[in-house]
Amino acid sequence: MSRRLTFHLFVGSILVCFYAASYNAVLQERGGAGKSAHSSSGIWNLPPMALLAVAGEFKGLMADYLTLEAGARVGTQLVRTPEGGFRVVDKQHDWASLHRIFVTSQILDPSFAQTYIVAQGWLPWNPPGMLAETQGILKTAAKNRQWDWQPLHTLGFNTYYFLNQPVEAGKLYLDAAKVPNAPLFLAIVGARLVQKGGETGSAIVIMQSMLAVKDKDEPGYSEMVDRLHALEGVLVIEKAISKYTETMGRKPSSLSELTTSGVLTALPPNPYNLNYCMDTAGLIYFDKPNCKNLTPEKGKQ
């Protein structure tokens, strides 16, 4: 072996060792304990206008990338062990940064479904409990996806589940039901929530407006008509209860008192062939004939 070749081998080996050691040190430093999974800096920190300018005609692609980035950040809590297995780690997520990624993605492509769905999957729950921020993302999605009932449906769910506001939630469900090709259950759930919140009249008006734009041959039309008639029956009873209360100075203890006192000649017909029922709080049901015996619903967290 010539002296020249030995020299090159020696120098090459030293350089390779130096490179391997330094690169390994960088990797060790990045993967150190207590570190966040990813850096919180990135293109999503740019002001919206600057971001739009940078993205140019590739806004949609950049939005796709950002949602993937967000998904990768929160996607797993499994880490490979040196033995080849996995262990669960409690990753420290920078939720504010994640929220910014979702918002940035929406600035670039306000209609992208993946953004609001992934945001809903993480942000409103604890941690981080960012409900208001999630609602903002969902509102943007609802505004820009007028063919999609799901953002409004999710907004309604959050309003009911987290905020415990049945009337507002019901109105959102009913808005979702107005979207073309929305499933029937949205109108029914929406009307139920609004009525449960004590606004039967509003529920009827919304149902009537929805029926006015639906085709009679459309699947589910007759079910909606039944629900409307049931709500109209509830409204008749609610008005009779108010009149009874004014006259007698107390609420009726049962619905039969309305007919025996002469306030109503007969209870309105129920399209579901069930008896109307009034619970202890005075709420009228058309589908729970034994409502007085039901266990009170637990409050939402």
Add this chain to the structure above:
Amino acid sequence: MQSLRNIWFLALATCTEGIRHRALWAIVCLAVLLTMANLGVTTLFTWDLGKVSVEFGLSAVAFTGLLLVFFLGMKILADDLERSRIFMLLSRPVSIWQYLAGKFLGLVLVLGLSTVILGLAAALSMHYVLWKYPAYVPLNFSWISYTMALVCQWMSLVVVLAVSVLCFSFASSPFVALLLSVSSYLVGQNMGLLRRVVVENPYAGVMTGQDNLVIALSWIFPNLSLFDKKYEAAYGLAFSGQEFLLLCLYGISYSALMIYFATLLFKRKELA
């Protein structure tokens, strides 16, 4: 008639030269890669797969077209000067405007060819994605809208090419022309945004109150964001035929104006 013949001859020669640069083979390879990448990238997502697929396909066409304009187009123009081939052409009965128009049309043909190949490849991969995941086909998606968006994309590239020819006609070197072209492209992409910011926003920094200047600039630079119809195609949104025709007219008229100015400036250029 002779002038049209000269232009057509130059256009065909330029197109052939473009293909001989092996650009076409690179495009075909890219089309194959794009088809595979589209399938891979799309499956990384869980919702709106159709949107991702359409957007990816059209973005790939846009990106490749820009590479062709900035590198292949400028190289073909610069080669004529550097290899002194231009003197051979201009010594014949070919005027400068015929030379520039012929070169421009030849490059437009190369761009058209690449758009067709890439557009077909993207359509194939999209068709597969939409067939495999029918639940994620955008509600009013239509292949006509996709084709219209593709033509708009090509028209946008033609406008950028026309601006590049203009820059080439007065720049001192091909590199300077390339820089100016890229800058014009970036300005053109954001001209609509800048106009909106300055006209609608009272807190636009140094640009506040400069509405007239910005409006004047927006008439000088091409408004390339108008040609960007990826969003509409990806979500199956309404895209009228009238808007499409007006966009085509805008692209053609702007390009013709640029080539006219390029002819005027090229006459003053030091060729030797």
